[in-house]
Amino acid sequence: MTLLIATTNPNKIREIRAVMSGVNVRVQTLADFDPLADPDETATTFEENARLKAVAYASALGPRLAADTLVVAEDSGLVVDALDGEPGVRSARFLRPDASYAERFAEIYRRLALRPDAPRAARFVCAVAVANRDASVVFETVGLVEGRVADVPAGGHGFGYDPIFFFPPLDRTLAEVSDDQKRAVSHRGQAFGALATWLVETAS
DSSP states (O other), X not given: OEEEEOOOOHHHHHHHHHHGGGSOOEEEEGXXXXXXXXXXXXXXXXXXXXXXXXXXXXXXXXXXXXXTEEEEEEEEEEEEGGGTTOBGGGGGGSSOTTOOHHHHHHHHHHHHHTSTTXXXXXXXXXXXXXXXXXXXXXXXXXXXXXXEEOSSOOOSSSOTTGGGEEEGGGTEETXXXXXXXXXXXXXXXXXXHHHHHHHHHHHO
């Protein structure tokens, strides 16, 4: 079986490959194909965006995919309760598509400073959708990890919003822990772990 991971984000690909390493599948990415226009992520939920991306890429690449290929798309981001759920589904485009994460962190802290008494509860969410070559969705799952916005950014590991996401059970941000520690608890680790389990059960 072949999995086409529909992303070009090298950090996500690295994490996904690690989670899927125990499953007997061949992994491809969008880098294995001619460049495609990204589908418009117009949905208001992570689940809907993952689904529309899986269907869009399966539809676009279907004739070029092996018969046993499954197209796997994910949509993920940081949800901050005190910011009414932002950055949410706009996490990768928060402020503007080319904004640095330092700029995004600064804006999040600026907005939180306007609401000093609001709890800093936050969560990472990762929705995964899987479509077959005919662009029919055959599996969906969601992983999430609860925490809070850190008092200050910390840590040089991870990527994205990891430096500002404090995970109380480890008493660290997700940028301060090892790759293995992060993968064991993260939203993406949970979602792709569920996918790995489904693939093994489907093959047996």
